[in-house]
Amino acid sequence: MKRIAMWTGVLVLVGGLWVVAPALAGEPTYELKFNTVGVPTQPEYKAMEVFAKNVEALSAGKIKVRLFHSGQLGDQKTQVTKVQRGTLEMSFADGTWLSDFDPEVGVFAAAYLFRDLDHMYRVLLGPMGRQYFETLAKKTSIRPLDVWYLGTRNLNLRTKPVTKPGDMKDVKLRVPNAPMWIAMGKALGANPTPLGFGELYLALKTGTVDGQDNPLPTNEAAKFYEVTKYIIMTNHQIGQLWPIIHEPLWQGMPAEYKVWMHTALMTARNYMNYLVLEGEATLLEKFEKQYGLKIIYPDLEPWRQNARPAYKEFEAKWGAGVYEKIQSSP
Numbered sequence: 001m002k003r004i005a006m007w008t009g010v011l012v013l014v015g016g017l018w019v020v021a022p023a024l025a026g027e028p029t030y031e032l033k034f035n036t037v038g039v040p041t042q043p044e045y046k047a048m049e050v051f052a053k054n055v056e057a058l059s060a061g062k063i064k065v066r067l068f069h070s071g072q073l074g075d076q077k078t079q080v081t082k083v084q085r086g087t088l089e090m091s092f093a094d095g096t097w098l099s100d101f102d103p104e105v106g107v108f109a110a111a112y113l114f115r116d117l118d119h120m121y122r123v124l125l126g127p128m129g130r131q132y133f134e135t136l137a138k139k140t141s142i143r144p145l146d147v148w149y150l151g152t153r154n155l156n157l158r159t160k161p162v163t164k165p166g167d168m169k170d171v172k173l174r175v176p177n178a179p180m181w182i183a184m185g186k187a188l189g190a191n192p193t194p195l196g197f198g199e200l201y202l203a204l205k206t207g208t209v210d211g212q213d214n215p216l217p218t219n220e221a222a223k224f225y226e227v228t229k230y231i232i233m234t235n236h237q238i239g240q241l242w243p244i245i246h247e248p249l250w251q252g253m254p255a256e257y258k259v260w261m262h263t264a265l266m267t268a269r270n271y272m273n274y275l276v277l278e279g280e281a282t283l284l285e286k287f288e289k290q291y292g293l294k295i296i297y298p299d300l301e302p303w304r305q306n307a308r309p310a311y312k313e314f315e316a317k318w319g320a321g322v323y324e325k326i327q328s329s330p
Helices: 043-060 078-083 103-109 116-124 127-140 179-187 197-206 217-219 247-252 255-289 302-310 312-318 320-330
Strands: 002-004 009-016 019-023 029-036 063-068 090-093 143-144 150-156 172-174 190-193 210-212 232-248 292-298
Touching: 019 063, 019 116, 043 063, 043 150, 063 172, 063 255, 078 090, 078 143, 078 232, 090 179, 103 127, 103 179, 116 232, 127 143, 127 247, 127 312, 143 247, 150 255, 172 179, 172 197, 172 312, 179 190, 179 232, 179 302, 190 312, 210 217, 210 232, 217 255, 232 247, 232 255, 232 302, 232 320, 255 292, 312 320
Parallel strands: 029 063, 029 090, 172 190, 172 210, 232 292
Antiparallel strands: 002 029, 009 019, 090 232, 143 232, 150 210, 150 232
16 A cells, blocks of 8 residues: 655664664655465565565665465465455466466466576566566556566375376366466376365365475475375476566656665565575475475476477467477577
8 A cells, every 4th residue: 555654764874873764755655565375484475574674674664565474365366356456565476377367478387388497587587578577567457576486396196106197187186276277287187176275285184186286395384295195296387476566556656666676576586596496405305204205206208298288278368389489498
């Protein structure tokens, strides 16, 4: 929520101590609500704390961010709708959730689209991604401000070890309730079963679903190792989180405020990426030796080949050959 304050804080040095001194009247101040479905132990929430702290410091208190976790202000779909309407200032999204608002960005959620993390950043933070983000903001009033690395998604199953897509035929794989997630479940050869993230642990425990796919740090934070037995290293998606903001709010911010926002977001991105990459480097051994899960390393080529036909139906929305163009881009 934007509000205009009569007095805002500026840091000045007095007697060797930094204190807040009154600034010019009429400078705008902002209080931004930032919601995530993630729990406080997940890297994304820890990175949100870094963002909130830094943007308040950079702006000398002119931008304050209130954080909400565990879907307190909405689930994955609701929070994006709220940002579009302006009833929530910030949340997270990605190509999957935003494809409901602009189908073209759905391509960024496709399985086996990016070769690695560097490729993903070259595309999304390069000219191609920036153009998609600008178009999205104009069409939908939702502006992605940055791209954070959520982790590489792998399969995590209760009772059935698998090595190829054909083994997934009868597997009820939990997916979020959105067309692109359902398409990913099919691309993996599974029976996609839509379910909210907050319901997933119990669904795995009771057998309502047979498995799920998430990055390794998410699996640990949500304690899915307690209710599953296998991790299959399919590496099928370079997972992303796009911090998003209500576009009219963003356009109303002074240029200097936008610099503070971008700087704080970049710092938070670096922190989150560090946490996720560190977790990915150490968690497999922990899952295997401490939690007793079996780690399976399948041949990935059959999985890649199985994914391609699953996305043919989306070419009319994405543009012919766009999936292959991004895959083969430098």
